[in-house]
Amino acid sequence: MCLIVFDWRPGSPTPLRLAANRDEFYDRPTAPLARWQDAPEIVAGRDLRAGGSWLGVHRQGRMAAVTNVRAPE
Incomplete structure (x- = not known):
């Protein structure tokens, strides 16, 4: 389960x-927190298979986070 605190x-x-x-x-390749070379205004970890991220910030102060809740109770 992904968590955001x-x-x-x-x-x-x-x-x-x-x-x-x-x-x-666990076996999905990722890159650690860094400024993205193809989008230097973004700082985030990166999913190397799909190219996205689970948590990132933009230079202008915007932030995005994603979890994997598939079946809410």
Whole structure:
């Protein structure tokens, strides 16, 4: 299961901390957090099979995250 964790504390020295994991397919190749060569305004890990990411940020401050919830209860 993929997880995303937010720690939001407005007014603190670190107002937002964000962490995510990607663990549904351990054998799927990935690249670690880095600025993308083909889109340098994006910083994210990268799925090397499909080319996307599970968590990333854009230079303008936008952020995107994806989980794999397939059957909500």
